[in-house]
Amino acid sequence: MGEEKTNGEMLSFYRALMESSDIGFKIVDRDFKIIEMNARARELLAVGSEDVAGEPCSVGCDFLTKCPCPGKMALKTGKISICEVDKQLSSGEVIPLQLKAIPVSDCVDGLIGFIEIIENISRRRQAEIDRDRFFNLSPHIMAVVGGDGIIYQVNPAIEKVLGWSPSEITGRDFKDIIHPDDYDKTKDKILEVIKKETSILEYENRYITKDGRCRIMSWDAFYLKQQCKMFTIGHDITEKKEIEELLHHSQKMESIGKLAGGIAHDFNNMVFGIIGAGEMLEPLLPDDKEAEDYLNIIMQAARTASKLTQRLLSFSRKSTYENIPVNINDIVIEAVKLMEHSLPERIKITTALMPDPLMLSGDPSSLQNALLNILINARDAVTGEGEIMVKTEIASPPPNAFLTENLKTAGVEYATVSVSDTGGGIPDTDLKKVFEPFFTTKPIGSGTGLGLSAVYGTVKQHNGAISLNSTPDGLTMAIYLPLAEDVSDSLG
Numbered sequence: 001m002g003e004e005k006t007n008g009e010m011l012s013f014y015r016a017l018m019e020s021s022d023i024g025f026k027i028v029d030r031d032f033k034i035i036e037m038n039a040r041a042r043e044l045l046a047v048g049s050e051d052v053a054g055e056p057c058s059v060g061c062d063f064l065t066k067c068p069c070p071g072k073m074a075l076k077t078g079k080i081s082i083c084e085v086d087k088q089l090s091s092g093e094v095i096p097l098q099l100k101a102i103p104v105s106d107c108v109d110g111l112i113g114f115i116e117i118i119e120n121i122s123r124r125r126q127a128e129i130d131r132d133r134f135f136n137l138s139p140h141i142m143a144v145v146g147g148d149g150i151i152y153q154v155n156p157a158i159e160k161v162l163g164w165s166p167s168e169i170t171g172r173d174f175k176d177i178i179h180p181d182d183y184d185k186t187k188d189k190i191l192e193v194i195k196k197e198t199s200i201l202e203y204e205n206r207y208i209t210k211d212g213r214c215r216i217m218s219w220d221a222f223y224l225k226q227q228c229k230m231f232t233i234g235h236d237i238t239e240k241k242e243i244e245e246l247l248h249h250s251q252k253m254e255s256i257g258k259l260a261g262g263i264a265h266d267f268n269n270m271v272f273g274i275i276g277a278g279e280m281l282e283p284l285l286p287d288d289k290e291a292e293d294y295l296n297i298i299m300q301a302a303r304t305a306s307k308l309t310q311r312l313l314s315f316s317r318k319s320t321y322e323n324i325p326v327n328i329n330d331i332v333i334e335a336v337k338l339m340e341h342s343l344p345e346r347i348k349i350t351t352a353l354m355p356d357p358l359m360l361s362g363d364p365s366s367l368q369n370a371l372l373n374i375l376i377n378a379r380d381a382v383t384g385e386g387e388i389m390v391k392t393e394i395a396s397p398p399p400n401a402f403l404t405e406n407l408k409t410a411g412v413e414y415a416t417v418s419v420s421d422t423g424g425g426i427p428d429t430d431l432k433k434v435f436e437p438f439f440t441t442k443p444i445g446s447g448t449g450l451g452l453s454a455v456y457g458t459v460k461q462h463n464g465a466i467s468l469n470s471t472p473d474g475l476t477m478a479i480y481l482p483l484a485e486d487v488s489d490s491l492g
Helices: 002-020 039-045 070-077 122-137 157-162 180-196 238-284 289-315 328-340 364-381 451-461
Strands: 024-029 034-037 081-088 094-106 110-120 141-146 151-154 200-208 214-224 229-236 324-327 347-352 359-362 386-394 414-421 465-471 474-482
Touching: 024 039, 034 039, 039 110, 070 081, 070 094, 070 110, 094 122, 141 157, 157 214, 180 200, 180 214, 214 238, 238 289, 324 328, 324 364, 328 347, 328 364, 328 386, 328 414, 359 364, 359 474, 364 386, 364 414, 364 451, 364 474, 451 465, 451 474
Parallel strands: 347 386
Antiparallel strands: 024 034, 024 110, 081 094, 094 110, 141 151, 141 229, 200 214, 214 229, 324 359, 386 414, 414 474, 465 474
16 A cells, blocks of 8 residues: 555656646547646647546647647657647737657557657747848858868858859858868868867968959858868958058068168268269369270269169158149159150050149159159050050049058048059069069069169158059059148148
């Protein structure tokens, strides 16, 4: 009797536990009759508080017309069966439910019924909606990649960054869009994570956009070993890298400028000493033609050296500049007139100038020399028949321009002088070097490599910027100089 009492007490305990649970339970026999249903199940299935023992298990399950009955599947297969359904309550509210049928068997009769667990999954469903919304609206690329490199899922942000829609990318191997030079090292990184079972991976690589451009991506990846998948978040850092590179270039040019300026200043003093001594020596020479010829050679070489040092001083901002009102259109007209005399007939030069004056505060002589250096560079780039176009307009420097850190505050308008030629352009590897002193792409003996360095120094002195746009069809070099609201403004 004591054992029977204990069993009875245990049964009462389990019934009380089931009745107080916030998870619905329904116990059904193999004839699909309800043995017991707790209060939470009756609430979720909206069957009221009456006793439903002996009733068909379909009571309250009007939704089963839309999905297979999990209880029947459990008894048929002997395995747990799960389905999710939407249940409409008497109030009209619709709640999502998960039904989980667990088959029950004994050693004598085999399958004798099933237990159905009923849960309100509204919170989980909302969390999934929020997760999908975050996934779809994130400005950063989110992707799920298998250990085999196949992209299983990717969010719409990829189209904004790389131009590919999610449907075009899903199911493809990531090697189809990664930069070929970065594929091996990226694959090695991923294999290293898988091998070491490291969960977090941070790396950078380049991807090819749909239109053939290149973007630099920074990735944070989480490897889930159980699924053999990598969950990744990618940030487009192309502009950041370009700005860092421009800053590095600016610092490099500043260092070169200080070094060149110091050397040029001392050398210039020595050259002036040579020129001065030569001028004093000239009247003292006897009537000796050979001696005069040698002195002329010395003076010519000294004056040439003086011009070179002036270009270095211009690059390093150690030259003396005037600061007067200047109409940049007038500078262009004078420079083009001078240039026309040195152009071969095979090269045509044209202008397209703004009708209104473009006034700024500056040094006319240095600006004209800068423009002449650009025109000479354009002339030398055209090897056959071709054209040079000089254009003035009001425009802002592009983000990748040189000397953008040199620009004044926002709201300033810039007079722009662009010189376009029909030469062969400049290789990408050389574009960032063209303003360095003594760098030249011309044959040995054809250039000093100081012309564009002087342009760089002059534009920097005038608080401007320079942009280069090179294609196989030619080069466009543009200088951007701040227009003066008050032409009495001094140079920065």
